[in-house]
């Protein structure tokens with residue numbers, strides 16, 4: 001049976017300490033007692049953003065003053081086929097109170113979420129665990145000792161997501177380096193992804209694999225790793241990553257970079273256009289540093305990824321605990 005497509009807006013309300021708000025659905029609703037992000041159906045004549053603001057007035061008694069479109073996911077329930085428009089809301093006016101929910105709970109993104117959770121929301125909770133800043137290693141240029149020292153400094157400053165991208169190192173040194181990165185990042189509770197080599201990722205106990213575009217486009221199935229992401233340069237590639245059910249994508253280059261000095265950047269306007277309406281978070285890449293975080297997030301990016309920009313300077317806690 002084909003079900004009618006229903007648009008729903010939902011808010012990830014973020015507190016200054018990085019926790020987000022969930023509400024427990026009241027009795028007399030479908031999925032009563034399940035936890036959800038506050039929100040509801042988009043009514044005729046409303047945009048998803050307008051619906052979100054109305055729902056948050058009705059459900060929580062707050063007036064939204066800042067919202068950013070984030071992910072869009074579809075899910076087919078027995079009762080409806082929903083298209084969920086998620087927004088990040090980090091500023092509002094008014095005292096928050098439970099007007100329709102049975103309970104409200106502020107949840108840490110790196111801790112357990114209350115249960116039962118609405119079935120469509122699993123990937124959303126996972127996306128919220130993805131740190132905002134990815135550091136991409138370049139030990140082949142920096143030297144292994146210098147890269148590990150830069151990694152330690154960056155972990156100290158709050159980095160929690162690292163991609164090991166070392167095609168130029170010989171296999172033995174690459175594996176030794178990757179093990180060392182996993183050991184250090186794991187000690188801080190962060191995530192490590194290995195570029196283009198799921199077997200190496202498994203051997204060194206990394207959390208997943210990062211696919212270059214050429215590997216992404218040859219795949220018909222998601223590699224069997226807990227975290228899988230990919231580099232993309234065009235909408236068709238992002239859509240392929242979405243079809244495979246990947247956990248995130250990188251999109252760039254945003255600006256000309258030292259590694260690709262001749263290539264023009266796509267700029268923030270094109271980034272927003274290409275990255276919008278996808279089911280997984282997209283990080284901006286290319287000529288960026290942690291100081292570009294706000295600009296990136298206002299353009300719809302989940303965060304940013306950087307090679308030079310991740311190791312050159314200090315950045316302040318861009319892990320999942322920070323909004």
Ligand SMILES: Nc1nc2c([nH]c(=O)n2[C@H]2C[C@H](O)[C@@H](COP(=O)(O)OP(=O)(O)OP(=O)(O)O)O2)c(=O)[nH]1
Nearest residue numbers: 008010036037038039040041075080082118120121
């Ligand atoms: N609000 C919300 N709805 C979600 C989430 N995840 C998810 O699958 N949904 C689904 C469940 C429902 O099928 C639909 C929302 O419908 P709803 O009945 O709560 O909408 P509403 O507040 O406009 O309620 P109503 O007065 O029309 O009954 O979206 C979520 O995190 N938040």
